[in-house]
Amino acid sequence: MSPAAEAVIAPHPMRPAPWRVVHKTRETRDTWSLELVPYGCTTTEPYAPGQFAMIYAFGAGEAPISVSEASERHLMHTVRAVGPTTNAICALGVGDQVGVRGPFGTAWPLEAAEGADVVVVAGGIGLAPLRPAVLHLLANRERYGRVSVLYGGRAPSELLFPRDLERWRARFDVDVDVTVDAAPDVWRGRVGLVTKLIPRAAFDPADTVAMIVGPEVMMRFVAAGLRERGVPAERIHVSMERSMRCAVGHCGHCQLGPAFVCQDGPVFPWNVAGPLMEVRER
């Protein structure tokens, strides 16, 4: 959009702004990270860790994608190619254009967690929406108690951000524990369910804030493990996903009980999300 057009056309949450791909990294067999910058003078509100954007692959469709890194005039999205729209997004190359709407949704409670221990639990590609939270925790390490990052994946080759994991592990002020479902015999890490890491993690249950992203079934078991250790439900937070289309609470596609996931979420405290997850859908 030209500066003149931008001055006339006011920003609108339903209007995609043009951004372009400036860097692309293959994370796993089917998952790519795309770094985007806005075209011309396009401005954007800052993205808080946990919020998401609607990414529009022209001619293919739009999908809600969490932010795996954000700074002023720079976004990174980590996308798994699982359908026509995400296939099209993952097929974009450096220089290609996308439409971006956002930021949308609720953020991780990083301010409320200050002074407390923090446990971050991710499953599979769930590390992507948690990455900005971890980066924030590490950049402001003195504001938090003990920090643990627990990460589970299908296999070593499907773990995201291995360089980040290495860097975080090299620090002495964060515990990083990784486990996979199965591994070849050259793997030197843990094999087993991510829930198995919870009893070993060092945190004070009464003064801990937990942030979880993974498939809902995994989040349920992780939340149960944290509750078993004594973490209060309102201090456990999960990021949920439903079919988000408008992202502004109008279309109703993402309605879950009384909540619109796009607006009231995607980050919910467990005392809200837990009962919603118990509802059996048909």
Next chain:
Amino acid sequence: MRTIDELLAGSSAFDGLSGEHLELIAGCGVNRSFAAGAMLMREGERAQTFYVIRHGAVALETYVPQRGPLMIETLHEDELLGWSWMVPPHHSQFDARALGVVRTVAFDGACLRGKCDADPALGYELMKRFAAVLAERLAATRIRLLDVYGHVAGS
């Protein structure tokens, strides 16, 4: 150096056992260390031993034709390794390989079975503890069968 009784008293696997029962169990145990790569068990072999891991990590593996050894679980400090000693026909179900230097207390299964037969109260206490471990691992295995990382929210 700590005695086997002392080591067992500090192990969560034997938490709550009476001193008398700990002593009986300790009588069947010896300290045993393994170098990295050493096999603690081999699939199909007679299972005469179970271990309490004191230090290090052990990989449970199975051999998959054309894929080689596949690691299906790792066990770590304070965990129990091996239950085939309890269940006929007493054959190990998986390979168990030391991932680094591993220190264990190794128990003679036949010795312990004899003591459990002679003292059913001991047998029941031991069975309760092994049943809890089995139930936990069965639940974890069932969850893993769901392929929980296949589809992830929030991405």
